[in-house]
Amino acid sequence: MTSPALLDATLADVRLVDAIEHVHEADELTWVVAGACRIEIGAQRWRVDTETALLIPAGTVHRVVPRPDSIVFPLQLPPGTAQTPTPIARTPALETCARVLLQPGLAADDAVASARAAASTLLRSAGDACTPLPHDPRVRRLAQAILDAPAHPADLEELALRMHMSSRTVQRHFRRDTGMSFGTWRTDVRLAHGRELLERGESVAAAARAAGYRSTSAFVAAFRRRHGVTPGAVAVRD
Template identity: 40%
Template sequence: MVGSFPMPSRRRFATHEHPWHQLAWAAEGVLLVETGEGLWVLPPIRALWIPAGVPHATAAHGSAVMRSPYLRPGTCPLDWSAPTVVAVPPLLRELIVHLAAPGLAEDARARAEAVLCDLVEPVDAVAVTVPLPSDGRGRRVAEALLDDPADPRTLEAWGREAGASGRTLARIFTAETGMSFGSWRTQARLRAALALLAEGVPVTAVAHRVGYGTPSAFVAVFRRSFGVSPARYFSL
């Protein structure tokens, strides 16, 4: 079975799970899939293998079309226990389109699903973790920065808006996200950067849109986090 879901900008499927394995793929646009491991950013050249029973939420960055094969665990030889990013070369893309065709005979579907399981190959990708504080003051700051990761305000400046001192906000972020405020903001910027890069936005423009003064500063942070340059991340 293949589900096709047109997803307008900001459309989100809240956290849920399936009794089948799912391959979440954007036939158009960019998907954001969140699991317990973090957030995965998926242009059409990538998909996320989601094992049966794993809770996940799915959203669109901009407009997207999600096309997802669902496979019965008993008939699929893949036994990956955790969400896994896979490459989507042209052959796999066409196979998904073939499986989505109406009226496909059961024996033809079974053969195509077996080939799909043979074709999926993992790629080296890291989920971005951007947990939200539960304290309302910290959450207000976090949500504002997710909306505008380039906002340069310090914790002291944010405190005047959120009704808490900078020191209090710092304690909230450390206690409730497991990160310092600076580390959390870096993750928020990287999350926004991945979505822009997946859309094909040039690296220099991405750097400025997520809050870095120079492209070299952005590239250095990105490389430390992901092991490759921004320009190469979605080409691997």
């Protein structure tokens, strides 16, 4: 029989590491079953918990900082699911897929494949639609102004001045609350607006102008980097 003292000494070593770096060949959805963790990618930080997952593109080095009570899983997804690190709200449909992907031994092979494909589709849609906003009321108003007029040419200095804030303070709020720099956030908003117009039947040139791009070629290049396809692949044709 194992003595209580020996058992206590053994259990003292049964704990999570303080932090660890990972990189995966497949796209990943970081999924928390219990507790919470922090994901660090460069200077960006995200909290991942039982309400929010994080979508991470393949090949992205990320540091996982778990809470002691955490149970965290990386769900592997088909290539092309993730374009940029994106926080994702956990919906009932996504929970259903994750339940199967977390327990493949309790599901048929076709159910696992279907869950992976369905999750990828849900996440691509969520990633395109997801526009996280800063929490500070003034910075949120600034962000909302950009959402209302994505093509407006005002730069960060001018926008910050309107809110009686420094550009450095605005930048800090964007990085902390959205996980993105102001420039990256604004680019995502503009490209999402351009994509919406393309899907409504607008031409690539018209979508580029409405998204705030001075040239169609710059819009095409940015769109390809963000979505993995050219605007022409998304545009509605007669």
